[in-house]
Amino acid sequence: MNKYIRTSLAGLMTSTMITSAAFAAGTHPDTGEALADDQTFIYRLLDEHSSVDPQVVEDTYGAEIARDLFEGLMNQDEEGNLIPGVATGFTTNDTKDVYTFTLRDEAKWSNGEPVTAGDFVYAWKRAVDPALSSPYAWFMELMSIENASEIIAGDKPIDDLGVKAIDDKTLEVTLTAPLPYFAQMTTHSTTFPAPQKVIEEFGDAWTKPENIVSNGAYIWTEHLPQERSVRERNEMYWDNENTILDKVVALVINDENVALTRYLAGELDRTEVPAGQFPRLKQEHPDEAISFPRLCNYYYTFNVSDSGPEEFKDPKVRQALSLAVDRDIITQKVKAGGEPPAYTFVPEATAGFTVPAVEMASMDQAERDELAKELLAEAGYGPDNPLSFEMVYNTDEAHKKVAVALSQMWKQKLGVQVELANMEWKVFLEERGNQNFDLARGAWCGDYNEASTFLDLLQSDSGYNDGKYNNARVDELLAEAKTSDDPAPLYTEVERIIAQETPVIPIYHYAGVYMMDSDVGNWPVNNVEQNWYSRNLYKLAE
Amino acid sequence: MLAYCIRRLLIAIPTILLLIVACFFLMHFAPGGPFTSERPLPPAVLANIEARYGLDQPLWKQLWDYLYNIVVHFDFGPSFKFKDRDVNDIIAQGFPISLTYGSLSFLVATAVGVSLGIAAAIRHNSWIDYFAVGLGIAAQALPNFIMGPILILTFTLWLGWLPGGGWNGGQWQYLIMPVIALATSYMGSIARITRSSMLEVLNSNFIRTARAKGLPTRTVIWRHALKPTLLPVVSYLGPVFVYVLTGSVFVDIYFSTGGLGQAYVGSALSRDYAVLLGVTILYGALTVIVNLLTDLAYAWFDPKIRY
Numbered sequence: 076m077n078k079y080i081r082t083s084l085a086g087l088m089t090s091t092m093i094t095s096a097a098f099a100a101g102t103h104p105d106t107g108e109a110l111a112d113d114q115t116f117i118y119r120l121l122d123e124h125s126s127v128d129p130q131v132v133e134d135t136y137g138a139e140i141a142r143d144l145f146e147g148l149m150n151q152d153e154e155g156n157l158i159p160g161v162a163t164g165f166t167t168n169d170t171k172d173v174y175t176f177t178l179r180d181e182a183k184w185s186n187g188e189p190v191t192a193g194d195f196v197y198a199w200k201r202a203v204d205p206a207l208s209s210p211y212a213w214f215m216e217l218m219s220i221e222n223a224s225e226i227i228a229g230d231k232p233i234d235d236l237g238v239k240a241i242d243d244k245t246l247e248v249t250l251t252a253p254l255p256y257f258a259q260m261t262t263h264s265t266t267f268p269a270p271q272k273v274i275e276e277f278g279d280a281w282t283k284p285e286n287i288v289s290n291g292a293y294i295w296t297e298h299l300p301q302e303r304s305v306r307e308r309n310e311m312y313w314d315n316e317n318t319i320l321d322k323v324v325a326l327v328i329n330d331e332n333v334a335l336t337r338y339l340a341g342e343l344d345r346t347e348v349p350a351g352q353f354p355r356l357k358q359e360h361p362d363e364a365i366s367f368p369r370l371c372n373y374y375y376t377f378n379v380s381d382s383g384p385e386e387f388k389d390p391k392v393r394q395a396l397s398l399a400v401d402r403d404i405i406t407q408k409v410k411a412g413g414e415p416p417a418y419t420f421v422p423e424a425t426a427g428f429t430v431p432a433v434e435m436a437s438m439d440q441a442e443r444d445e446l447a448k449e450l451l452a453e454a455g456y457g458p459d460n461p462l463s464f465e466m467v468y469n470t471d472e473a474h475k476k477v478a479v480a481l482s483q484m485w486k487q488k489l490g491v492q493v494e495l496a497n498m499e500w501k502v503f504l505e506e507r508g509n510q511n512f513d514l515a516r517g518a519w520c521g522d523y524n525e526a527s528t529f530l531d532l533l534q535s536d537s538g539y540n541d542g543k544y545n546n547a548r549v550d551e552l553l554a555e556a557k558t559s560d561d562p563a564p565l566y567t568e569v570e571r572i573i574a575q576e577t578p579v580i581p582i583y584h585y586a587g588v589y590m591m592d593s594d595v596g597n598w599p600v601n602n603v604e605q606n607w608y609s610r611n612l613y614k615l616a617e
Numbered sequence: 618m619l620a621y622c623i624r625r626l627l628i629a630i631p632t633i634l635l636l637i638v639a640c641f642f643l644m645h646f647a648p649g650g651p652f653t654s655e656r657p658l659p660p661a662v663l664a665n666i667e668a669r670y671g672l673d674q675p676l677w678k679q680l681w682d683y684l685y686n687i688v689v690h691f692d693f694g695p696s697f698k699f700k701d702r703d704v705n706d707i708i709a710q711g712f713p714i715s716l717t718y719g720s721l722s723f724l725v726a727t728a729v730g731v732s733l734g735i736a737a738a739i740r741h742n743s744w745i746d747y748f749a750v751g752l753g754i755a756a757q758a759l760p761n762f763i764m765g766p767i768l769i770l771t772f773t774l775w776l777g778w779l780p781g782g783g784w785n786g787g788q789w790q791y792l793i794m795p796v797i798a799l800a801t802s803y804m805g806s807i808a809r810i811t812r813s814s815m816l817e818v819l820n821s822n823f824i825r826t827a828r829a830k831g832l833p834t835r836t837v838i839w840r841h842a843l844k845p846t847l848l849p850v851v852s853y854l855g856p857v858f859v860y861v862l863t864g865s866v867f868v869d870i871y872f873s874t875g876g877l878g879q880a881y882v883g884s885a886l887s888r889d890y891a892v893l894l895g896v897t898i899l900y901g902a903l904t905v906i907v908n909l910l911t912d913l914a915y916a917w918f919d920p921k922i923r924y
Contacts, residue, residue, distance in 0.1 A: 122883075123699070123883075125698055125699060125700060126699070126700040126701060127701075128700060128701065131700050133654075205665040205668075206669070208662070208665035208666040208668070208669040209662075210652065210654075210658060210662065210666060212662045212665070213658065213659050213662050216659070224661070227659075227661045227662060227665065228661040229661075229665075279695075279700060279701050280701055281701075282700075282701045283701060299710075299784065299875055300699070300702065300707070300710055300711075300875060301711070301869070301873065301874075301875040301876075301879050301880065302783055302784050302873055302874065302875035303783060303873075326782075326783065326873065327873055327875075328782060328873050329869075329870040329871075329873070329879070330766075330870055330871055332766065333765070333766065333769055333781065333782065333871050336766075336769050336770060336773060336774050336781060337769070337773065337781035337782060339774055340773045340774045340777065340781055342773075342780065342781055499886070500649075500886065501647070501648060501649025501650075501653050501886070501887075501888055502647075502648040502649055504649055504653050504654065504655060505648040505649045505653060506648070508653075508657060518655075538657045538659065539656065539657065
């Protein structure tokens with residue numbers, strides 16, 4: 076079929092759709108917008124998901140699918156606020172360590188059976204079961220559920236987990252300590268219910284489309300690994316009548332440029348924009364190129380452990396290097412995707428976090444460079460005694476561009492000699508985790524929308540603290556914040572200490588940079604965690 | 618001949634065994650493991666996972682169990698990354714795809730390459746020769762990772778004729794670009810080898826004799842020159858057949874075919890030990906078999922060769 080015929084056919088089909096949509100009253104119940112007849116959303120995945128088993132899934136793509144197939148106690152709305160899911164609500168005792176959730180009567184599995192509190196009890200016990208050995212078992216520890224750690228370690232039987240079904244519609248959870256954001260954590264896939272009978276019947280293969288039974292707005296109908304997967308409307312879902320999108324197709328396209336080409340050819344409704352291409356695409360497709368803040372940061376971490384270089388033990392050196400980084404050049408010229416420059420570790424978009432007035436942010440770049448030179452001279456480095464070190468990043472074109480820009484800034488402004496080294500991902504993680512580096516790239520996306528998900532990385536005994544930064548005051552403040560009713564001032568103080576001591580160089584905070592077809596309605600750009608639910612989306616008539 | 622085949626197949630067993638052992642140890646000595654991640658797992662969680670997959674056992678025990686399961690149960694183990702699939706599933710799903718477009722590419726490359734090469738040699742130094750040589754060199758300079766994006770840009774974005782990727786059960790629209798991308802550069806090499814081989818054969822004594830006794834050119838070419846011409850081509854085709862199956866990783870990446878090449882590279886990067894070993898064994902066995910077939914084909918092409 077040649078292009079001309081295709082185009083005219085497409086035109087014909089569009090006009091038919093508009094007519095039939097008007098007759099069929101295909102309008103959005105709230106906004107009144109005209110809806111397309113074909114309610115199919117097609118998006119690109121960079122890589123194959125690892126699993127759609129809610130207790131097992133560990134990657135973002137799998138979690139996105141699991142969020143459509145299953146529904147937990149609570150959900151997030153388009154802004155990221157907590158709204159009821161299978162539970163209509165919850166109550167908590169005075170000490171805030173016992174939560175009681177009431178389940179809605181109409182919630183059903185896709186085989187028509189009711190969703191009961193017992194399904195949640197089974198799922199949560201399953202998550203910590205050493206026999207299942209879920210990589211996300213730690214999430215149950217993070218939720219502070221009674222005995223979770225002991226069960227994972229094999230010291231207690233799984234039936235001792237602090238969760239029980241009072242009756243079919245009442246679930247009671249006991250925590251080891253009050254956790255202010257506990258209810259938010261029940262939107263995470265690890266806490267979704269699981270169909271016991273199906274899992275016992277099919278074992279690991281229960282998540283295959285021909286076996287799976289789920290309770291979300293969609294059912295899993297097709298999966299061709301490394302190629303595509305399809306989920307379709309679940310007629311049994313309790314809120315099915317308010318679900319607009321009929322079908323969601325995820326296509327695995329490893330190469331981002333091929334994905335962009337296929338998007339431009341009209342095969343996809345959503346794809347990521349490759350680094351540096353956003354300005355051009357924004358100009359050519361102003362309605363489709365979108366950028367919004369995300370809950371992730373991009374930084375370089377100093378190795379301040381015993382195995383790290385002597386030079387980095389001096390906070391002045393670390394501060395000088397951070398000051399000399401022109402973040403505007405990185406964000407505007409190198410990344411160019413609308414990423415906000417970072418002067419703090421926690422992204423500004425984080426809920427309940429006010430960016431503290433750190434000194435560096437209020438200076439202009441010339442002042443920063445001047446101060447950087449002074450600090451480095453005070454530390455004893457100059458033309459006669461140049462500072463030199465190695466910086467490592469994992470092999471990737473975008474990381475390389477940033478690393479080259481950083482090393483050039485340091486060389487030109489401060490005369491610092493930097494050797495760049497890139498490593499394959501797993502080698503990089505191993506080396507960084509064993510403190511075999513001077514300066515290493517890092518990035519972190521929040522597990523939940525709260526500043527501690529980032530700042531915990533700088534706690535001295537955190538498993539993620541690869542630079543081995545150690546400050547007793549920071550540890551103390553973070554411990555206090557865990558149970559505080561108003562942790563914001565504590566986080567602000569931690570950020571001030573970090574700005575002073577500079578154990579890390581924050582470079583930028585992530586933006587979600589997408590090509591999104593303008594007929595996709597209601598994409599939750601304000602949900603910084605990007606926890607999207609297909610049932611909230613719709614396709615507009617063109 | 619039969620004895621020869623049996624002998625060759627028997628030699629293949631220790632060869633593949635050696636391949637497994639070498640691959641197994643190389644894999645385990647590479648830094649990082651299947652569960653190394655940006656979010657290091659708490660020790661208790663990691664211990665549970667390692668116990669489940671037997672990774673807490675000493676290496677020799679892991680190797681023994683692995684071999685035992687293959688020989689006794691024909692079970693190549695679980696995937697560490699894809700929780701609901703094992704290696705047998707992954708190969709059963711990906712290999713038919715790789716085999717389909719790999720074989721088609723092989724046929725296209727051979728048919729077009731050999732025809733071009735013969736045409737060029739017969740019309741030596743004519744425009745046909747220059748055209749064929751030019752095309753051959755151009756094709757050789759376009760490996761599949763260059764052809765992939767060029768084809769997608771042309772046929773999907775500009776012309777809008779073909780879908781930009783996917784497999785869809787191997788429908789012809791989805792096959793065209795992967796096959797062209799994969800076949801092009803091999804086609805160029807085959808054309809060049811065929812041409813130079815044919816030229817050499819056409820200048821040899823027995824062809825002069827055939828011509829001298831008055832045989833028509835057609836008979837000289839088809840009856841006498843073709844078989845010896847193809848001898849070096851066949852020895853090149855053996856490895857090419859394995860390459861089009863194993864070297865398909867770029868095609869898998871650019872065209873999202875779901876073939877095995879992607880699983881192969883993906884498993885190496887994610888340290889999915891069992892998948893990597895399984896695919897290596899498959900490719901190893903394939904190489905051994907194709908080499909044997911190539912050697913047997915020699916005997917048919919060249920009566921001087923006897924087994």
